[in-house]
Amino acid sequence: MPDQQLAWPNFDEILLEERRSLRSRYETAQPFPYLVLDNLFPAASLKRVTADFDNAQPHHWREIQSGLQCRRVSAPDSPLPSAAQEYFNIVNSGPFARFLSAVTGIPDLIPDPALFGGGMHQVAGGGTFEVHIDFEQHPRTFLSNRLAVITYLNEDWTEEDGGELELWRLKPRERGAAISPVFGRTVIMGQSKIAAHGHLQPIREGRTRRSVTAYFYTNGLLSRMSSDLLPTVYVARKGQSLRQSTELMVRLVTPPLLLGGIKALTQRMHGLFERPH
Numbered sequence: 001m002p003d004q005q006l007a008w009p010n011f012d013e014i015l016l017e018e019r020r021s022l023r024s025r026y027e028t029a030q031p032f033p034y035l036v037l038d039n040l041f042p043a044a045s046l047k048r049v050t051a052d053f054d055n056a057q058p059h060h061w062r063e064i065q066s067g068l069q070c071r072r073v074s075a076p077d078s079p080l081p082s083a084a085q086e087y088f089n090i091v092n093s094g095p096f097a098r099f100l101s102a103v104t105g106i107p108d109l110i111p112d113p114a115l116f117g118g119g120m121h122q123v124a125g126g127g128t129f130e131v132h133i134d135f136e137q138h139p140r141t142f143l144s145n146r147l148a149v150i151t152y153l154n155e156d157w158t159e160e161d162g163g164e165l166e167l168w169r170l171k172p173r174e175r176g177a178a179i180s181p182v183f184g185r186t187v188i189m190g191q192s193k194i195a196a197h198g199h200l201q202p203i204r205e206g207r208t209r210r211s212v213t214a215y216f217y218t219n220g221l222l223s224r225m226s227s228d229l230l231p232t233v234y235v236a237r238k239g240q241s242l243r244q245s246t247e248l249m250v251r252l253v254t255p256p257l258l259l260g261g262i263k264a265l266t267q268r269m270h271g272l273f274e275r276p277h
Contacts, residue, residue, distance in 0.1 A: 007045045008090045011099035022103040026188065031169040031176030033190035035103065040186040041151060045087070050153040050183075052081035053122060053210055060120070070127040074119035084120055084212065088113075091149060091214045100188065100216060106146050109216040112138065118148075118213040123163065125205035131168050131198035134191055134215075143217035145191045152181040153210040162201040163209040170194055181209055191215070 026035045062075045074080060080088065090096060092111035101109050112118070116138055123129070136145055154161070157180065165187060167177040179187060181199075189195065203209050 007042050008086075009040075009042070011093075011095040014099060014102075019099070019102040023105055026104050026190075029177075031167055032192060032195050033104070034167065034177075035188040036179055037186045037188070038182075039184050041087070041090075041184065043184055045083070046151065046153060046184055048083035049087050049212060050155070050210065052084045053120060053153070053208075056081055056084075056120065061122075068130040068132075070123065071129060072122045072124070074115070074121075076116045076119070077114045078119075080120065087151070087212055088115065088119075088214060097216065100147060100149070104147060104188065104190065106216075106218065108218055109146065110143055110218060112141070112143075112215055112217060114140075115214065116140070118215050121211045121213055123199075123203050123209040125203050125207055127163075127203050127209070128200055129198045131166065131196050131200065133193065133196050136191075136193075138215075138217055141217070143219055145215055146218050147191060147216040148189045148213060149186065149216065150189070150211050150213045151184075151186045153183060153212065154181050154207075155183045157182045157207075161204045161207045161209075163199045163203045164201055165199055166197060168196040168198075170196055181211065 022035060022037075026033050029035070056074075060074050060078055060080070061072050064071050064073060074084075079085075092113055097109045097111055101107055117135060134145060134148065137143065138145065150165070154163075157163075159180065163181050165179040165181060166175050167179070167189075168174065169176045179185070189197065199209075
């Protein structure tokens with residue numbers, strides 16, 4: 001509806017002085033570049049997005065269950081409920097991409113309307129996501145992954161509810177920052193070989209951690225045929241279970257191309273078993 005469209009801000013109107021201040025915060029953040037912005041998007045618009053999680057149909061979702069992550073995500077290229085799609089239309093727009101370039105210093109950012117790795121994310125009670133480094137390259141466009149933008153949709157969230165986004169240092173291997181996933185909070189997070197992150201504190205039973213995520217890319221930094229490009233890389237740390245350590249070892253010794261093939265085959269077989277007869 002037209003009045004709903006007007007609820008989203010025009011990011012071209014953010015003043016140059018504010019953009020410079022945000023860029024300074026981004027570039028000096030530790031343990032790697034990131035920004036935390038509250039109320040970047042209007043609460044009323046985000047509440048409509050939150051309602052879409054309850055209204056989404058089963059075919060919108062893909063379950064990911066392993067020792068390293070337990071969550072539900074919207075599948076790439078899948079239709080989204082209307083308010084969620086409206087959010088991504090804004091985030092993938094020219095004004096927002098220009099805003100991101102201004103506050104991060106990364107020129108010519110390219111959105112991904114297919115939302116590979118992004119979309120609607122939901123973690124139920126008991127769920128976690130081990131510390132990891134995101135994929136370096138989009139598997140179809142071969143563009144270089146440079147930024148993740150995450151907006152949280154969790155009203156009345158407390159520390160006891162768990163699910164803090166943890167940003168980790170690799171040397172020494174320790175947590176460098178923790179971000180509570182409260183409603184209306186947006187995290188703009190640089191993507192690189194040192195951008196290790198996850199949420200290790202289990203979600204409290206009866207609560208659900210919800211977010212919407214989009215990735216942004218650039219062209220020309222990585223060779224399409226490079227053999228050392230990596231998918232998502234998990235980080236070994238003290239306190240992991242035997243199952244988690246075993247999964248990490250399998251991922252370590254399996255070539256990325258073969259690992260991707262195994263994942264695709266597993267997902268295809270899972271879909272066959274779920275298909276009604």
